[in-house]
Amino acid sequence: MSGRRRKAKSYHHGDLREALIAATDKILSTRGVEGFSLRDVARRAGVSPAAPAHHFGSAAGLLTEVATRAFKDFTQALRAGAERGGEDPGERLRGQGVAYVRFALSQPGRYSLMFRRDLLLPDDPHLRAASHEAYGELEAAIRRVLEMSREQSLNRAAQAAIIGAWAIVHGFASLALDGKLAPFVGAQALHGSLEDLLPDVLANYRPG
Amino acid sequence: MSGRRRKAKSYHHGDLREALIAATDKILSTRGVEGFSLRDVARRAGVSPAAPAHHFGSAAGLLTEVATRAFKDFTQALRAGAERGGEDPGERLRGQGVAYVRFALSQPGRYSLMFRRDLLLPDDPHLRAASHEAYGELEAAIRRVLEMSREQSLNRAAQAAIIGAWAIVHGFASLALDGKLAPFVGAQALHGSLEDLLPDVLANYRPG
DNA sequence: TGTACATCAGTGAACGCGCGTTCACTGATGTAC
DNA sequence: TGTACATCAGTGAACGCGCGTTCACTGATGTAC
Numbered sequence: 300m301s302g303r304r305r306k307a308k309s310y311h312h313g314d315l316r317e318a319l320i321a322a323t324d325k326i327l328s329t330r331g332v333e334g335f336s337l338r339d340v341a342r343r344a345g346v347s348p349a350a351p352a353h354h355f356g357s358a359a360g361l362l363t364e365v366a367t368r369a370f371k372d373f374t375q376a377l378r379a380g381a382e383r384g385g386e387d388p389g390e391r392l393r394g395q396g397v398a399y400v401r402f403a404l405s406q407p408g409r410y411s412l413m414f415r416r417d418l419l420l421p422d423d424p425h426l427r428a429a430s431h432e433a434y435g436e437l438e439a440a441i442r443r444v445l446e447m448s449r450e451q452s453l454n455r456a457a458q459a460a461i462i463g464a465w466a467i468v469h470g471f472a473s474l475a476l477d478g479k480l481a482p483f484v485g486a487q488a489l490h491g492s493l494e495d496l497l498p499d500v501l502a503n504y505r506p507g
Numbered sequence: 508m509s510g511r512r513r514k515a516k517s518y519h520h521g522d523l524r525e526a527l528i529a530a531t532d533k534i535l536s537t538r539g540v541e542g543f544s545l546r547d548v549a550r551r552a553g554v555s556p557a558a559p560a561h562h563f564g565s566a567a568g569l570l571t572e573v574a575t576r577a578f579k580d581f582t583q584a585l586r587a588g589a590e591r592g593g594e595d596p597g598e599r600l601r602g603q604g605v606a607y608v609r610f611a612l613s614q615p616g617r618y619s620l621m622f623r624r625d626l627l628l629p630d631d632p633h634l635r636a637a638s639h640e641a642y643g644e645l646e647a648a649i650r651r652v653l654e655m656s657r658e659q660s661l662n663r664a665a666q667a668a669i670i671g672a673w674a675i676v677h678g679f680a681s682l683a684l685d686g687k688l689a690p691f692v693g694a695q696a697l698h699g700s701l702e703d704l705l706p707d708v709l710a711n712y713r714p715g
Numbered sequence: 716t717g718t719a720c721a722t723c724a725g726t727g728a729a730c731g732c733g734c735g736t737t738c739a740c741t742g743a744t745g746t747a748c
Numbered sequence: 749t750g751t752a753c754a755t756c757a758g759t760g761a762a763c764g765c766g767c768g769t770t771c772a773c774t775g776a777t778g779t780a781c
Contacts, residue, residue, distance in 0.1 A: 312758075333625070337735060347759050349736080354757090358735065414685050417541070458691055459707035462679065465687075466708065467671060470678025474670070477622050483666055499667035500674065503714045520725075545768060555726050557769080562724090566768065722778075730770070737763070745755075 316354045318344045323365045327408030332415060337361065362412060363420045369409040370429035376402045377436040388443035389505075395440050396468045396501045401494065403472035410472070437465055445507050460506035467504050471497065524562045526552040531573045535616030540623060545569065570620060571628045577617040578637035584610045585644040596651035603648050604676045604709045609702065611680035618680070645673055653715050668714035675712050679705065 312318065322343040326335050337358040338348045355361040380398020384391035403410040412418065419426060441461045442449065453461070474480050475493055484492045520526065530551040534543050545566040549556045563569040588606020592599035611618040620626065627634060649669045650657065661669070682688050683701055691704070 315757080336733075338733075348734095349738090349760075350758055352736070414681075414687070416686060455704070455707060459704055460711060462682070462688060462691065462704065463675060463708040463711045466678030466682060467675045467712070468678070469682055470674030470676070471670065473622075473681055474674060474677055478624060479622070479673075480670060483670065496663070496667055496670065499663060500671040503668060503671045504675070504712050506711045523724075544766075546766075556767095557727075557771090558725050560769070718781090720779085720781105722776105724774105724776090726772105726774075728771090728773105730768105732767080734765080734767105735763105738761090739759105740761105741757105741759075743755105743757090745753105747753085748751090 312344075312346060312350075315344060315346060315350065318346075319351055319354060319361060320365055320368070323361060324409070327365070327412060328406065329408075331408045332411045332418070335362070335418075359418060359420050362415075362418050363423045363426050365409070366412050366415075366419055367423070367426045367429045369406075369413055370426070370433050373402055373410075373413070374429070374433045374436055377433060381436065381440055388440075388446075392440045392444055392464065393498065393501045395436065396464070397494075397497060399468040400472050400475075400497055403469075404475060404494070407476050411476070437461060440464070441506065456507070463504060463506060467501065471500060520552075520554060520558075523552060523554060523558065526554075527559055527562060527569060528573055528576070531569060532617070535573070535620060536614065537616075539616045540619045540626070543570070543626075567626060567628050570623075570626050571631045571634050573617070574620050574623075574627055575631070575634045575637045577614070577621055578634070578641050581610055581618075581621070582637070582641045582644055585641060589644065589648055596648075596654075600648045600652055600672065601706065601709045603644065604672065605702075605705060607676040608680050608683075608705055611677075612683060612702070615684050619684070645669060648672070649714065664715070671712060671714060675709065679708060 319340055322340045323335065325343065326339060337351055340361070341348045341351055344350075351358075351361055355364065376398045377395050380401075381391040381395040383398075384394030413430070421427075438453075438461055439449075441457065441464055442451075445457055445460060447457060480493060483496070527548055530548045531543065533551065534547060545559055546556045548569070549559055552558075559566075559569055563572065584606045585603050588609075589599040589603040591606075592602030621638070629635075646661075646669055647657075649665065649672060650659075653665055653668060655661075655665060688701060691701070
């Protein structure tokens, strides 16, 4: 059944859909979001510039699929980061924060794409679901810190706590990626020492 | 003397240099950074597409001048924000933070440009000086909180405090501008209610 | 006060660029009988 | 088992787009004598 599908290898291409996604990820990791072009993706997949439209409709369609997968990986990373914090709510939050920044700094192209509404189909249901799930991890970590159950609706303090936690990790990652924190790392390897400093930064954020 | 200069009105243009800067600011405020093009700026100034090169060398040159001015305004805004906090170091820091976010949300195009290394001449000495001065305001506010004199070199805790303060306001502004905080403001006017929440967010950041 | 000349701001046409998408098509595969 | 046909993935040429920059130039102004 699905074995049939997999066996197929070069009628026309084999699995162009996945090849296009892989090529896009490759571009994102080597040249960043700005380096992406649909024609380049097609070129790398060894296919004509019109071929991608067949699978994704448009460039935005392809990027939306790539961003959706990135969000899923991101969610996993956040979850694992929180788990590393054990039972203590504060430790879980900080563990998640470290995972957040690590993801952004190690995969800047994919991370940036996740925030580029203008390049995506922002109403795509899969994309929305995947991004909402990532947000859910953040909210859950804050709920633990504030000792709120999943049922309680978010009061003002909880909203502020969530936004602040998100802001500090997103801000840290963005500043680092934009090279604004370079003065702090002197001649040393950039991400290494920045990541060393991160726990100290997060320790200053204490909601509640 | 300089009256001579100002009297001049239409030899060729009068003051094309300023007209180009004004046109760029206009584009930034209405269409954002992505909406900028050198040809469009020339069009708005009523001048041929080759004219700007005469004054700024290149598109990056023009944007660098615009960004430099934006940094100067930004520095003033941060200073005024801190002053609003009076004598209390914590209040000064929060006042500065509010000013930071207000600047970003009210002038998103200029604010975004300030972070677009790829569009600027990052080694331009005026740009560097202006951006360094803005950073200086932030550092000074943190020094007060930590009771450090201007002479003391920054230890690890101080570096973390600075980076965290910067990250939380930059992150807040970026998330807001990317529309990521929309769920929190429901049907209400976006920036109004977001800015209301900001002090609560900043209150959770307590360095030292 | 008049003239010759240098300066310099702005012209406008042309350059080459790569882009996303469209279109009518081809040709290999899968399927019904 | 063989044939006719439908499906559908991929082709490749062409579309129009606006961009930043270049180039040889023009024509108004400022300046020296």
